[in-house]
Amino acid sequence: MHAACIGVLLIYAFFAGCLFHRITGFDCPFCGMTRAHLKFFCGEFKEAFSYHRLFPLGLPFVSVLAHMRVLKRKKPFFIAGFCFVCVSAAAFTVNYIVNLCS
Numbered sequence: 478m479h480a481a482c483i484g485v486l487l488i489y490a491f492f493a494g495c496l497f498h499r500i501t502g503f504d505c506p507f508c509g510m511t512r513a514h515l516k517f518f519c520g521e522f523k524e525a526f527s528y529h530r531l532f533p534l535g536l537p538f539v540s541v542l543a544h545m546r547v548l549k550r551k552k553p554f555f556i557a558g559f560c561f562v563c564v565s566a567a568a569f570t571v572n573y574i575v576n577l578c579s
Contacts, residue, residue, distance in 0.1 A: 482543070506573040510535045531565075531572055538565045 497505035513532035517525035525532055541548070541558040548555040 504576065506569045507535070531568055534565045534568065538562065 491511075495505055495508055497503070498508060507529075509529035510532055513525045513528035514535065516522075516528060517532065529535075538561075541561055545555070545558060545562075548558045
């Protein structure tokens with residue numbers, strides 16, 4: 478299941494592009510995340526942060542969202558995961574507003 482999700486995400490990232498950007502013409506809150514992660518994994522840390530300031534939150538954010546059903550079985554982990562998602566979502570929202578205003 479995870480391999481299928483990763484495959485769909487890779488196809489989307491490299492071939493389809495950002496649907497939000499195509500429709501509205503504006504960058505979405507996650508625009509630059511793929512490029513930032515690619516730069517990070519290549520060891521180019523400064524460039525990674527230049528593409529998206531919050532890229533370190535990207536992988537844990539998606540991972541927690543994908544596993545919320547499993548986390549529900551263990552209430553403390555579910556609460557921690559839910560709090561992480563809420564704080565991350567707030568950070569992405571603030572970052573998006575700052576980028577729109579600049």
